[in-house]
Amino acid sequence: MLLELSAGRAGRGGPCLDVRDKAALDGGLAVQLRDGFLPVWTNRMEVIRWGACQGAFTNAPPGSRLAVGPGSFRVLYTPAGLILTDYLVDADGDGIDDDWAQTYFGHTPLSSAEQLADSDGDGVVNQDEFIAGTHPTDARSLFRIAAVIPEGNRVNIRFGPAGGKWYRVWHASILPVWREIAQPAFAQPEPGRFEWVDDATQTDPSRPRFYRVSAE
Numbered sequence: 001m002l003l004e005l006s007a008g009r010a011g012r013g014g015p016c017l018d019v020r021d022k023a024a025l026d027g028g029l030a031v032q033l034r035d036g037f038l039p040v041w042t043n044r045m046e047v048i049r050w051g052a053c054q055g056a057f058t059n060a061p062p063g064s065r066l067a068v069g070p071g072s073f074r075v076l077y078t079p080a081g082l083i084l085t086d087y088l089v090d091a092d093g094d095g096i097d098d099d100w101a102q103t104y105f106g107h108t109p110l111s112s113a114e115q116l117a118d119s120d121g122d123g124v125v126n127q128d129e130f131i132a133g134t135h136p137t138d139a140r141s142l143f144r145i146a147a148v149i150p151e152g153n154r155v156n157i158r159f160g161p162a163g164g165k166w167y168r169v170w171h172a173s174i175l176p177v178w179r180e181i182a183q184p185a186f187a188q189p190e191p192g193r194f195e196w197v198d199d200a201t202q203t204d205p206s207r208p209r210f211y212r213v214s215a216e
């Protein structure tokens, strides 16, 4: 399947393709940029909308990166559709999006010392703030588990700021033996906050439960 993105679509929103019923995905996905459009890391584009979805594009599994133009998008599958987000252009090869570095530091590439520095003193180095999509010069902006709320055998894990990245949840009953939760389903109780509910189907409520959330 070939989809085309232009600046008009980025500003207007709305999907390239609207499958009102169930979408059965097979084969590959190709995305081309039109009319000189160059996405930036803040773009979030819903390219396919569906009522339900089965399968995934063979070259773009959930959470993978898809090469588009001079960079790549993160591919997210949601219950409502396919989202392209977190556009990355790294022409100078430092591992950091060039536009992100320009926005926050006024130059690119960032040196190793700059990447490993904690510019705002919030305990998260600049490189990790980039990965999590948080603000590297605002100490109030950092990615973390904000609340762990037990309800009987269930536990609500709330974390953020979240959106546009690929999130994974990990569990341990004996530290540090972490096991990844398979296909965690996230709710979004408020903009920028995600919630995952441990319903004890992949964990053992009779033992201690530790949690970790990662962003990519």
Ligand SMILES: [Ca+2]
Pocket (backbone or CB within 6 Å): 089, 090, 091, 092, 093, 094, 095, 096, 097, 098, 101, 108, 109, 110
């Ligand atoms: Ca770069």
Ligand SMILES: [Ca+2]
Pocket (backbone or CB within 6 Å): 120, 122, 124, 129, 134, 135, 136, 137, 138, 139, 140, 141, 142
């Ligand atoms: Ca920060």
